[in-house]
Every structure is written in C-alpha cells, then in structure tokens.
Amino acid sequence: MQVLVIGSGYVGLVAAACFAEAGHRILGVDVDAAKVAALSRGESPIFEPGLDGLLTKHLASGALRFTTDLKAGIADADATFICVGTPQSEDGSADMKYVLAVASQIGEAMALRAKDAKPLIVVDKSTVPVGTAARVHAEIAARTDRPFEVVSNPEFLREGSAIGDFLEPDRVVVGCQTDHAETVMKGLYQSFLDRSGGKWFRMDPPSAELTKYAANAMLALRISFINEIANLAESVGADVEHVKVAIGADHRIGPAFLNPGPGFGGSCFPKDLQALLKVGREYGQPLMTLAATVEANRHQKQVILRKVKAHFGVKAGVPAPLKGRRFALWGLAFKANTDDIRESMALELIEGLVNLGAEVVAHDFAAMDAVKARIGDKVRYAETPLAACEGADALLIATEWPHYRDADLEAVAKAMKARRIFDGRNLFRPEAMEAKGWTYHSLGRRAVEVK
The missing domain is CATH 1.10.1040.10 (N-(1-d-carboxylethyl)-l-norvaline Dehydrogenase; domain 2)
Structure with a gap:
C-alpha cells in the first residue's frame, strides 16, 4: 500500500520504518527541513534500538522516503497517518493544535485526489482525547468534497522496545465506521498479527481513543x-x-x-x-x-533524595549541608534503552542534590547529550560508569541499564571514597552487598549499613 506518515517524531518514525519493513511504500512528512535532510541520509533524531537499521535498509530499497511536502504523496495514498505531537497544555489537556493543523492541510491537499478515488483513510496515530476523530473529520470535510474516513489507531509502543512492539503487537486497536476502512487497516497490520498471534479489535473511534x-x-x-x-x-x-x-x-x-x-x-x-x-x-x-x-x-520521584538526606543527616534550614560531597549518578534517561529524559527522576535528583551543595558526576549510555542541552554544566559528565565514581561519597542508581547491573563492583569500590550505594532500581540483593561490605539502600527491602 501507499502510505503517508505525517510527523517524524518517535511514533511517526517507528511506524514509517516498520510499515516499510512489511512491504508498504512509505512517504514520511515533516515540516522541519533539516530533520528531513538528516533522515534522508539515514540519521535518526532519536535513540531506539533497531530503528537505524530499518531506516538504512528501506531508504536504500526505496520503500521509505522523506519530504516536507504533504501534497507529494496524497494523490495515490491509501492511508495517511497523523503522528504529530500532542503536548500538555497548562490545564493538563492535550494540545491539539498540531493535529488539527495537519487535518486542515490534508483537507486542502485532497483536491489532488481523483473524484472517483476510494476514500482516503486518515488515521489518528497520535495519542488524542476522546472526540478527536470527529474534530479531525470536521476539519477535513470543511475543505474537500473528496471521500475520506477518519480512523483512530492508538499506538502501544514502549520506548526502548518499540520496533519489536510494532512488528509483533499483542493487539491492534482500530476505531472505524466502515468495512472499507477496516480492510485498509488490516492490509497494513495483518503481517504483524500473523507473526505475533496478536488480537484485532475493531470498535468505534471514541472507544479506541479512550482505550489508549x-x-x-x-x-x-x-x-x-x-x-x-x-x-x-x-x-x-x-x-x-x-x-x-x-x-x-x-x-x-x-x-x-x-x-x-x-x-x-x-x-x-x-x-x-x-x-x-x-x-x-x-x-x-x-x-x-x-x-x-x-x-x-x-512523592516517589523524591525517594532516593530522601534516603540520601536521611543517611547524611541533612537538616532543614542548614545552608548547603552536602557541600564537599560528591555523588556519582548512574542513569539519566527515565528508563533503559532510550535517550528520553522527559519527566526523568534523575533530573529532579540532580536539582535536589545541587541545591543542597553537592557535586554530581553523571553517566548514561544514551541520554547525556539531552541532559547537557537541558541543564548544561550543572553536573559533570563521565565517559564511563567507573569514571563517574572517582572520588564519590556515594553511588546513586537512577536508570536500569543492564551494564550497570554487570559492573565490577570491586573496581567501583576502589574508585570511591566509601562503599555506599543508593539503588533506585534494585539491581543488587541486600545480602550480597552486605557480604561485600557495602552500605546499600534500595527500594522495599532492608537497608544495609556497614559501620
């Protein structure tokens, strides 16, 4: 099938690459010309295991292309996916301006389709509030007399394993009104479901939107x-x-x-x-x-900071009570296998420690550039986990990267001033750490205090 994917962020890029992998011809659309140029060279703006390989493969085959011109592929498209952002507004609601702007552009571009063409299936892939399909339909219908149908098809992707989630879904949810729309959507997804044995759920658009x-x-x-x-x-x-x-x-x-x-x-x-x-x-x-x-x-995002303050005897009203203390911080991304730092506990931990006068030396396998762009030199950055521990009074673990679990703790101990870990991911067992002479604080288990 011929598919337009509008928006080349996290959801759009994964969808474009995976639909190309399934044998469809994909045109990715984004307003950012620099991003389009980079993607056309095979350079992904996000870190997601497996994505770079799919981009390279399908750019080379010609199954995947990128452009800034939405009109370039709409005449022959079977489906158009809206994958633009829905950021949080001040009142907590999803900001729909980008979704509705794209809907308006689709409506204007529909004039390029033949009057007797089959209905274009316009798919809301972005996470959107209940009622969005109707709003998108109204935006398009106000600008065209060509046939189309708006479908809700929420994504259920986990950052760090999104490619596998897309290629082998446990379910596909489609909110549509006609058999034609369901046929088109099944044509896009059936090979994935055949591979995974996942379930197909057809329902009305509001139910699909609420399901997400x-x-x-x-x-x-x-x-x-x-x-x-x-x-x-x-x-x-x-x-x-x-x-x-x-x-x-x-x-x-x-x-x-x-x-x-x-x-x-x-x-x-x-x-x-x-x-x-x-x-x-x-x-x-x-x-x-x-x-x-x-x-x-x-409350939970402050749990490690509370443990650190209690251990080091931090008292309210005392200025810079952790001045002269250095903390190694392993992990900056909100979870492993991603460079996403949005709402990451590590950022709050850094803020709390720095405000208490501490020095923080951080390491992450993917997210350090993102943190540098956000907070600059508020912390020092280490090239390796071990380097972050040099001269540290304590090691704090915020992200569950597998390499941290496999670290040589004896080498870590030699680099630090004291054997002291605050583990926000429960990477180690308390009894094992006690046997090795570590002071060890984790979550939901007994604390080990070595005198």
Whole structure:
C-alpha cells in the first residue's frame, strides 16, 4: 500500500520504518527541513534500538522516503497517518493544535485526489482525547468534497522496545465506521498479527481513543501501587521482591509492571494521566484513583533524595549541608534503552542534590547529550560508569541499564571514597552487598549499613 506518515517524531518514525519493513511504500512528512535532510541520509533524531537499521535498509530499497511536502504523496495514498505531537497544555489537556493543523492541510491537499478515488483513510496515530476523530473529520470535510474516513489507531509502543512492539503487537486497536476502512487497516497490520498471534479489535473511534488513555492509566496505577507497597515493606521489615512475585503469580494480577522504582516518567504516562483527568473533570467524573496515582508518583520521584538526606543527616534550614560531597549518578534517561529524559527522576535528583551543595558526576549510555542541552554544566559528565565514581561519597542508581547491573563492583569500590550505594532500581540483593561490605539502600527491602 501507499502510505503517508505525517510527523517524524518517535511514533511517526517507528511506524514509517516498520510499515516499510512489511512491504508498504512509505512517504514520511515533516515540516522541519533539516530533520528531513538528516533522515534522508539515514540519521535518526532519536535513540531506539533497531530503528537505524530499518531506516538504512528501506531508504536504500526505496520503500521509505522523506519530504516536507504533504501534497507529494496524497494523490495515490491509501492511508495517511497523523503522528504529530500532542503536548500538555497548562490545564493538563492535550494540545491539539498540531493535529488539527495537519487535518486542515490534508483537507486542502485532497483536491489532488481523483473524484472517483476510494476514500482516503486518515488515521489518528497520535495519542488524542476522546472526540478527536470527529474534530479531525470536521476539519477535513470543511475543505474537500473528496471521500475520506477518519480512523483512530492508538499506538502501544514502549520506548526502548518499540520496533519489536510494532512488528509483533499483542493487539491492534482500530476505531472505524466502515468495512472499507477496516480492510485498509488490516492490509497494513495483518503481517504483524500473523507473526505475533496478536488480537484485532475493531470498535468505534471514541472507544479506541479512550482505550489508549485507559491502558496507560492502568499501567501507571500499577507502578504507583507497587512503589507504595515497597515503601510500606521497608517500614514493616518485609521484602518487596518476595511480595511482588507472590502477588504476580495470581492470574488475575500477573507479574508485569510490578517492579518498584523511582516513579514513572517519559513522554506518555505523566502527560496522558493529566489529559485523562482533564477529560474526567469536563464530564463530571473526577477519576480519583488516577489523581492519587499522580500524587503518589510525585512523592516517589523524591525517594532516593530522601534516603540520601536521611543517611547524611541533612537538616532543614542548614545552608548547603552536602557541600564537599560528591555523588556519582548512574542513569539519566527515565528508563533503559532510550535517550528520553522527559519527566526523568534523575533530573529532579540532580536539582535536589545541587541545591543542597553537592557535586554530581553523571553517566548514561544514551541520554547525556539531552541532559547537557537541558541543564548544561550543572553536573559533570563521565565517559564511563567507573569514571563517574572517582572520588564519590556515594553511588546513586537512577536508570536500569543492564551494564550497570554487570559492573565490577570491586573496581567501583576502589574508585570511591566509601562503599555506599543508593539503588533506585534494585539491581543488587541486600545480602550480597552486605557480604561485600557495602552500605546499600534500595527500594522495599532492608537497608544495609556497614559501620
């Protein structure tokens, strides 16, 4: 099929590359001429495992091209995907100006299609509030008499494993009104479903739009739940690792998203929860469990800083109580296998430590450039995890990169002033760290204090 993908951010790039992998002919569209030029050379603006290889492969084959001109491919397109950003507005709602602007441009460009052409399938791939399909339809219909249908097709991609998620989905959700639209969408996705055995869900557009928000809200709720259980486990002398395995064995609960951590971040959960809460308020449904989830996450993102302050005896009102202390920080991205620092706990941790007078030396395998662009020289940056530990009073772990788990802790200990770790990802077992002489603080488990 001939497909336009409008927007070359995270969702758009992954969709374009994966549809090309399935044998479709893809034209990626973006208003940023510099980005289009870079993409045409095979240079991706985002870090996502597997994406660079697909870009290189399908640029070379001719299955994937990029342009700034939306009109270039609309005449013969079977489907057009809207993959532009929906940033959070001041009131928490999703800002729809980019989506609606693209809809308007599609409407203007529809004049290039033959009057007897089959309806163009316009797909909302961006995460959008309930009712967006109708708004997009109205924008296009006001500018054309050519046939089209607006479909909601939310993405369920995890940063760091998005290529696999797209190529082997556990489900595809399509909100459409006609069999023609469903046929086109199945033609795009069937090869992926054949590979994964995933499920196909056809529903009305509002239900598809709500499904996306509901899925992210449920996952965020589980994260905040297990984090609060972890905090309680520490207080009562329990081990959250045992608790999560036992409750996850219940088939009604399952083991996914039961890993305690320093709160959720990234581009989806924080923004989508606020948008869903805004929709709830508009319709008189306060969504109290989600409001509590947001508040619990705000509290959890300070968990490592609270542990550091307690350990070093920081008292309120004392100026620069951590002056002269150096902290190594492993991890800046909000999770492993991405360079995304949006809503990352590490940024809040840096801010808190620096405000207390501490020096921070940070390392990350993908996100250091993004942090440099955001906060500059507020911290020092180390080329390797070990280099970050040189002369440090403590090591703080914020991101679960596998290489951190596999680090040579004896070499780390030799580089540091003291064997002291605050682990926000539970990479190590307390009893193993105790045996090696480490002071070790983690989440939901007993603290190890070596005198």
